[in-house]
Amino acid sequence: MSLRILVGVKRVIDYAVKIRVKPDKSGVITEGVKHSMNPFDEIAIEEAVRMKEKKIAKEIVAFSCGPAQCQETLRTALAMGADRGIHVEVAGPQFDTLQPLHISKMLAQLAKDEQIDLIILGKQAIDDDCNQTAQMTAALLDWPQATSASKIEAKDGSLQVVREIDGGLETIKVKLPTVVSADLRLNEPRYATLPNIMKAKKKPIKKLTPKDLGVDVSPRIEVVTVEEPPVRLAGAKVENVDMMVEKLKALGHA
Amino acid sequence: MAQLIKSMAGPVPLRRSFLLINRNFSSKSPKQSAGYCFELTPEQLEIQQLARQFSRSEIIPVAAHHDRTGEYPWDIIKKAHGLGLMNHHIPEEFGGSDIGSFESAVIMEEFGYGCCGITTPMDVNNLGQIPVVLAGNKEQKKKYLGRMVEEPLICAYGVTEPGAGSDVAAIKTKAEKKGDHYVLNGQKMWITNAGHANWYFVLARTNLDPKAPAHKALTGFIVDRDTPGLTPGRKEINMGQRASDTRGITFEDVLVPKENVLIGEGTGFKIAMGAFDRTRPTVASGAVGLAQRALDEATKYALERSTFGVPIAKHQLIMNMLAEMAMSIELARLAWMRASWETDQGRRNTYYASIAKAMAADVANKCATDAVQIFGGNGYNTDYPVEKLMRDAKIYQIYEGTAQIQRLIIARELLSRASSNPSS
Numbered sequence: 059m060s061l062r063i064l065v066g067v068k069r070v071i072d073y074a075v076k077i078r079v080k081p082d083k084s085g086v087i088t089e090g091v092k093h094s095m096n097p098f099d100e101i102a103i104e105e106a107v108r109m110k111e112k113k114i115a116k117e118i119v120a121f122s123c124g125p126a127q128c129q130e131t132l133r134t135a136l137a138m139g140a141d142r143g144i145h146v147e148v149a150g151p152q153f154d155t156l157q158p159l160h161i162s163k164m165l166a167q168l169a170k171d172e173q174i175d176l177i178i179l180g181k182q183a184i185d186d187d188c189n190q191t192a193q194m195t196a197a198l199l200d201w202p203q204a205t206s207a208s209k210i211e212a213k214d215g216s217l218q219v220v221r222e223i224d225g226g227l228e229t230i231k232v233k234l235p236t237v238v239s240a241d242l243r244l245n246e247p248r249y250a251t252l253p254n255i256m257k258a259k260k261k262p263i264k265k266l267t268p269k270d271l272g273v274d275v276s277p278r279i280e281v282v283t284v285e286e287p288p289v290r291l292a293g294a295k296v297e298n299v300d301m302m303v304e305k306l307k308a309l310g311h312a
Numbered sequence: 313m314a315q316l317i318k319s320m321a322g323p324v325p326l327r328r329s330f331l332l333i334n335r336n337f338s339s340k341s342p343k344q345s346a347g348y349c350f351e352l353t354p355e356q357l358e359i360q361q362l363a364r365q366f367s368r369s370e371i372i373p374v375a376a377h378h379d380r381t382g383e384y385p386w387d388i389i390k391k392a393h394g395l396g397l398m399n400h401h402i403p404e405e406f407g408g409s410d411i412g413s414f415e416s417a418v419i420m421e422e423f424g425y426g427c428c429g430i431t432t433p434m435d436v437n438n439l440g441q442i443p444v445v446l447a448g449n450k451e452q453k454k455k456y457l458g459r460m461v462e463e464p465l466i467c468a469y470g471v472t473e474p475g476a477g478s479d480v481a482a483i484k485t486k487a488e489k490k491g492d493h494y495v496l497n498g499q500k501m502w503i504t505n506a507g508h509a510n511w512y513f514v515l516a517r518t519n520l521d522p523k524a525p526a527h528k529a530l531t532g533f534i535v536d537r538d539t540p541g542l543t544p545g546r547k548e549i550n551m552g553q554r555a556s557d558t559r560g561i562t563f564e565d566v567l568v569p570k571e572n573v574l575i576g577e578g579t580g581f582k583i584a585m586g587a588f589d590r591t592r593p594t595v596a597s598g599a600v601g602l603a604q605r606a607l608d609e610a611t612k613y614a615l616e617r618s619t620f621g622v623p624i625a626k627h628q629l630i631m632n633m634l635a636e637m638a639m640s641i642e643l644a645r646l647a648w649m650r651a652s653w654e655t656d657q658g659r660r661n662t663y664y665a666s667i668a669k670a671m672a673a674d675v676a677n678k679c680a681t682d683a684v685q686i687f688g689g690n691g692y693n694t695d696y697p698v699e700k701l702m703r704d705a706k707i708y709q710i711y712e713g714t715a716q717i718q719r720l721i722i723a724r725e726l727l728s729r730a731s732s733n734p735s736s
Contacts, residue, residue: 130354253396
């Protein structure tokens with residue numbers, strides 16, 4: 059097998075940062091806040107790199123959509139082992155209303171333009187937790203999908219994927235080309251080595267606009283308000299179970 | 313009533329913030345200016361990120377263990393070697409990371425934040441290699457630097473003796489020429505990595521004429537560990553940086569082939585001193601890393617610990633200490649950045665390197681002490697991380713040129729500039 063793999067990498071607010079809502083409630087504060095690659099996307103890149111090392115894949119293309127700083131995320135992907143990057147630049151207010159459907163359309167078009175055999179995405183982004191992009195991309199391309207993958211094996215021209223589902227583990231076989239979304243236990247991403255960081259400088263990043271891919275990024279949603287979760291209220295002690303049931307009923311919870 | 317805000321209309325106003333120099337954060341690309349730039353390049357940021365991740369996930373968790381047991385951090389060294397975080401100065405043609413002095417110092421600051429006891433062995437590796445990088449011929453580089461790249465090996469820098477530390481010119485270890493070899497006799501002391509090194513850079517006296525000046529009497533040698541007659545002493549138990557391995561070495565009729573002389577007889581002093589100009593910025597940055605750790609730990613503690621009904625961070629005298637720590641760290645950081653940048657520009661950086669090292673060592677000590685103070689009784693105790701910082705910090709004022717020697721160097725540079733160019 060000699061696959062060309064497309065991996066989506068999203069630049070998100072770092073998982074360790076304490077998120078704050080903007081005073082005007084239009085969104086969360088991103089200015090001056092530490093960003094990094096979505097952890098599930100790191101796992102996706104790592105899987106692609108391992109497939110290349112096993113000679114199952116021949117080329118890895120990393121893709122990111124967003125403002126200019128996405129180049130940093132792409133550089134990290136290149137340092138981890140991707141061969142080249144594609145940056146679709148979308149900035150400002152348009153970026154704030156980007157939805158998985160927009161990204162899926164871009165991925166689908168890129169899959170056709172770049173002759174991609176396998177798309178690996180993170181299962182979800184840690185900022186919006188949508189868990190939609192992989193599924194929608196597969197549907198747009200009419201490709202099979204294997205989501206929440208915790209193990210991928212290449213066998214006789216198709217992939218055998220173990221999926222983590224509510225009931226346990228499900229093993230499915232998907233024909234190529236296909237879309238896979240990476241779950242937490244798929245692998246442990248490597249550190250980019252210093253020599254690879256230096257080499258990544260020389261790897262190309264192609265810049266495109268949504269128009270180049272025929273994707274309309276006008277907003278499909280309107281952000282009405284963004285608020286912090288309600289502050290946790292103090293509890294109350296009750297004497298026995300009957301009293302608890304009464305209280306719950308009184309508060310409208312039962 | 314929740315406010316309803318439509319984000320459909322116009323652009324969301326973005327505050328134009330120029331060059332946010334947040335330690336950790338990516339920001340907009342800086343406006344390209346012709347003069348100073350306080351922003352790291354994207355590659356430098358990546359390298360910093362890698363070193364930071366490594367330091368936080370690999371070094372910090374084991375630091376206390378190595379401090380307690382004195383165990384040499386081979387695991388960390390091997391991992392760092394695998395990631396290309398060692399061998400900073402070895403040129404690319406020999407397989408090294410070949411990064412600039414600046415990038416090297418960026419890495420060492422992150423490492424110093426984790427544990428300088430563990431990372432000093434790695435930095436001394438760079439120190440031992442630099443004489444070969446600067447003064448070695450092609451065969452020497454290939455033989456001794458090449459092997460450092462292939463496997464995680466350690467080397468050491470053997471100059472100091474029991475009777476001569478600051479006064480390098482007074483070293484007594486002799487090297488007598490006998491046929492195709494030199495015979496080394498003498499003793500070295502306080503040599504970091506002595507017990508684990510694969511080879512040593514050794515400075516010895518080839519010209520026994522007592523009137524011969526240092527810059528003609530001393531010669532630099534590369535000495536293999538397994539040469540008969542070379543005996544490392546016991547591991548010294550020191551106040552701090554206990555994971556590091558410091559020993560004496562005895563040379564008894566140690567035969568060193570003449571091919572292992574760097575450049576030629578009499579050039580050793582200059583080589584040894586030239587090495588320091590390259591490594592002082594990284595020692596300085598390591599000290600700044602320690603100081604930053606002290607500040608971060610103290611800040612965190614000050615926000616959690618309460619006395620007199622409020623977190624101690626609200627008491628002005630604590631705020632004063634934190635502020636002074638922050639001031640000194642920012643300045644010390646700028647100092648090492650300048651010193652390493654000067655070297656990367658191809659210029660002699662002695663003045664800046666000494667300023668950076670002297671400053672950073674003092675800052676590290678003060679910050680570590682203040683951190684212990686802020687922690688109070690807890691700070692004195694080994695369950696809390698700051699007493700180790702205080703013990704680790706002291707040596708920064710001593711090794712790689714004592715605080716006093718640095719000041720002499722700075723003054724001499726200053727005075728020589730003043731007498732040659734009074735107006736500048």
